[in-house]
């Protein structure tokens with residue numbers, strides 16, 4: 001096999017991992033979840049979970065990935081792990097393909113709204129018209145077309161490999177994304193009535209914390225940080241020895257949370273300023289925001305910026321999902337990278353089409369009241385990710401243990417390593433098991 005690629009710079013490695021974490025989960029899902037779950041209470045609990053669950057599991061994935069220098073399945077084969085641990089590899093591949101399939105559908109909606117913002121520049125629609133538009137679009141064959149377009153873009157990037165594809169694209173897109181976010185936040189804060197939105201986000205209201213809020217926040221943390229499906233195992237297998245794993249894990253968790261909170265800062269002042277409801281759910285970004293843009297000074301331009309931002313963020317996430325299986329097929333099944341990429345994108349195109357159609361022609365196909373899209377979302381996020389997360393924590397904590405963890409985290413004080421091991425061996429598996437059980 002040819003020499004395995006690595007990320008060329010530390011910036012590139014961190015940008016790629018942040019790119020994976022920052023996505024629709026932050027800008028689309030986090031604000032609507034926070035809106036539905038009562039704002040500040042949800043955010044408080046969310047941040048708590050990022051610290052006690054997110055950072056340890058990210059670090060565990062990094063340790064496993066760099067230690068083995070291999071794809072998710074090969075990792076456990078190479079470390080001579082028993083079949084129980086090797087199942088992590090299968091869970092990873094299955095869940096990454098499932099997530100990429102339904103995620104591409106929402107990324108496709110984003111692409112459509114970006115194109116609409118450009119072609120229908122400056123046109124205003126009532127809330128009712130926007131509602132009808134969105135409902136009509138997601139139920140049509142057009143939605144399939146946009147899903148496939150998103151997957152095609154992924155193919156073109158992933159085909160170029162780790163350095164020329166993933167790293168180069170992350171190096172360009174991530175700074176651009178942060179720049180857009182900052183400009184947006186400043187603009188949103190200057191809207192009349194912005195204070196109400198900020199209060200909704202930040203005024204601590206402990207009374208609103210209940211078990212539902214806690215579970216929603218934990219599931220969101222998993223999805224948003226891209227943990228539990230070996231995505232960060234795959235990326236860190238391309239890390240060099242220079243990479244300092246714990247600081248990188250903290251940076252990724254910190255930036256991911258910052259982006260989610262900034263998305264809230266962008267969206268809620270606008271929502272309150274224009275008298276909309278913060279609890280609109282999944283359509284918050286596709287129905288409520290366009291209504292706001294329509295009524296805003298220069299809204300047509302902001303609309304283009306916003307959907308461009310969302311599309312950028314989703315692409316850096318989708319390529320990380322694709323890479324998990326591409327690395328597997330290329331290294332374990334000895335396919336050429338081109339063929340491995342075509343195979344993975346092809347499978348996702350098939351499943352993605354089914355997910356897209358489940359809002360329209362296939363909406364009658366349900367299981368337990370869930371559509372195909374919901375089943376892919378639920379099956380991966382609520383079943384496979386937690387299962388993967390538990391196994392990954394236990395594997396790093398008990399099987400690799402103190403020796404490997406200390407070696408991979410050289411320079412980190414002993415007590416921090418002990419703390420991390422306690423988290424991985426006991427706290428994380430138990431907490432995750434709670435989400436898992438409630439998710440079922």
Ligand code: PHE
Pocket residue numbers: 020021022023024025026099223224225226227229231317318320321
């Ligand atoms: N973390 C991404 C987001 O917030 C989604 C994702 C999940 C990416 C799993 C990779 C793996 O949108």
